[in-house]
Amino acid sequence: MTQPHPGLDLDVLGRWLPEHVDGAGSQLSATLIAGGKSNLTYRITDGTAVWILRRPPVGHLLATAHDMVREHRMMSALAPTPVPVPAMYALCDDPDVLGAPFYVMECVDGATYRSKADLAAVGAERTRAMSENFVDVLAELHRVNPAEVGLADFGRPEGFLGRQVERWHKQFEAAHTRELPTMEALYAELSQRVLADTAPGIVHGDYRLDNVLVDGDDRVVGVVDWELSTIGDPLTDLALMLVYGRMAKFSPDTVADATEAPGYLSEDEVIARYAAGSDRDLSDLGFYIALSCFKLAGIVEGIHYRFVNGQTVGDGFSQIGEGVYGLLDAGLAALKEN
Template identity: 40%
Template sequence: MQTQADGVEVVATAGEVRPDRPQPLLVLDAVTAFFDAHGLGGGAVAWERTGDGQSNITYLIRRGADAFVLRRGPRPPLPRSTHDMVREARIQQLLHGSGVPVPRILAVCEDETLLGVPFYAMEWLDGAVITDTVPEALDSEEQRRATSAALVGALAELHSVDVSTGPLAAFGRPEGYLERQVSRFAGLWDTNTTRVLPEVDRLAGWLRDNLPSSEAAAVVHGDYRLGNVMFRRSAPATPLAILDWEMATLGDPLADLGYLTATYSDPGAIPNPLHLSPVTARPGYLSSADLAGDYAARTGADLRALPWYQALALWKAAIFSEAIYTRWLDGQRPDDTTFAPMLEAGVPALLHAASERAHLT
C-alpha cells in the first residue's frame, strides 16, 4: 500500500493537477473528504491499484484498519455510455439481496469535479480472483471442477432474476438487444481504428443475416468470465461477488454464455487476448462445452444458436480491443507494456476465432 502521492497517477491536492500533464486518477484530499462525508473510515488514505481491468480502474483504499474499494473510469475524454460509474453502481444496488453475489455499494459520487469522472466506493471483500494462479485450497481437481461449476451456477442465478417488474424492469430495453449490439459495435470500428481489417465488416454482415430469436430477457453482465468472479479462499469453491458491471443491461442471457464459453481457456486452445484465466486449461476444470451443457441443464435454455453468440462475443471483443490498441498508439496508455502492444496481432486473432464460429474460414 502507498500513502504518498506520486505526482502523476496520484496527487495530494487538486491544486497539483496540471493542464500540461495527464489528469491524475486519484486526488487524495478529494477522496479523503468524500470518504469522510459518507462515514467511510478515518485518517490518512493509503491506496493500491488492483485488478486486471483494461477499462475502468479499481483501487483498494485503506484508512487505518478499514478497507474499501474505489472504482472509477479511465481518464477523459471517454464515451460516457461505456464507463458510466453511476449506472454500474446502480445495477449492483438493485441486485443486492436477490441471491446474486454482488459487493455492497457504500457511496456514489456523481460530481465530476472531484476526480474528473464519477466514481463509487464499495465494500472490500477478502477473496480470490482466479486468473493465472489458484488459492491452494481450491487447487485440487475436485475443487477446480467445483469452481467452474460454481461459475456456471452464479450465471444461471443471475439470469433467473425477474426483470419484468420493479426497478430492474427500467434498467434496459431487452427487445431488440441483439440487433442493437451488432449495429452499435459495427459503428464503433471506424472511430476506433487506424487500420483496415475486412473481417470486421464481413462478420457484421453475417451476424445481421443470422440473427437468432431471443428466448428470454434477463440481466446481462456483458463481461462474464472467471476473472470477474471473486471466490472465497477456502473450500468448497463459493463465489463471493461478481465484479465489473460496466457493460450490464437487460437483454438476451445467451450473450453472457456465448462470451463465457468463447473466451474460456480449454486445453490445447489457441490463445487469444481474451483468455485471461489460463488456469482453466488444467485438469479438473470443466471444459467450455461442459459449461454450456451445465448451463442448459440448470436453465433449460436452447443452445443450438450458441455459435452465433460466441461469434458475436469475439467480434465485439476485437472491436473494443482495437480501441485499447489505438489509444495505446496515441500515447494514452503510457504504462501499458504488455496488453495493448500484443493487440496488433491479438485483434486479428479474435476476428479469426469469430470467423471460425461463424464458419466463414
C-alpha cells in the same frame, strides 16, 4: 510530480467519507488495485475498517463511458437476490468532490484467478469446483427478472442482438487500418441471421473468472466490474465466456488462460451445466458465439489501431492484431454449429 493516488485526494475523501459511511474515520490511506484506461479501483482504510472505492480513469471521458451511477445501481438492485455482489455503502454523483462520480463498497474477502498458473496453485479438484460454481452463478444471474429488482428501464432489450451486430461493425469502421474481408463476411452472415428477441434478462457484459472473487471454499462470493452491464439477451454472457476459452487456445497472449487449467470445466461441460440451471433455449448458441467472436475481434482491432497509430503505452502490442484473424475465422465457423 506524479500524484501518488491518481483521481483520489485523500484529504477531501477524509472529509466526505465519515459523513456518508457510518463509523468511517477521516485519516485514510489507499492502495490502487486496478487502474489505467479502465476504472480506477482503490482499497481504502482508516486503520480499522476497509472499503473499496471505484471511480473512472483520470482525463476526458465519453459521457456514457465509465458510468459509476449505473454500476452502483446494478449492484444495489442485485443485493437481495442470490447473486453475490459487494454491499454498496455510498454513491457520490457530484464530480466536484473527486473530479468524477464514484462509489464506496464492501471489500469482499476473496481471491481473483486469472491464469492457468494462478489455478495451478489450488489444484485440479478445487479448480473444477470453482469453475462449476462460476457457471452456476451466471445461470443464477440470468434467472433474475430485471423488472422485479427495479431494473426494467436499465437497458433497451428490444432489438438488442441487431444493435450489437451494428455496434461492433461500426467499431471496425472506426479502427480501420487494413482490409479484413473475413470481418465483412462475418458481419454479413450475422446481419442476415439476427435472432428474434427473447425474454430480457441482466447481462453482465464481461463475465469471466477474473471478474469474480472466490473464497476459500472455491465459491464465488463477489461478482464485480459491472461497467458493461445492461438489460438484453443473457446468452451473450454465456457465449462470451465460451469465446474467452477458445481464444485462450489460439491466442493466449491476448486473453487470460484460466480456462486451460487442469480441472477447469470443458466447453461442453460449461454448456451442459448452464443448461441444467437455466430455461434459456440454447439451440442457436452458435449465433451467440459468432457474435461474441465479432465483438472480441472488434475490441482487439481497436487495440491494434491504437498501436499502429502510436497511442499505446508499454510492450506486448506488436502482435496483438494477429488475434483478430483467429477470432473472425472462429466466428464464421461457429455459425455452422447450430
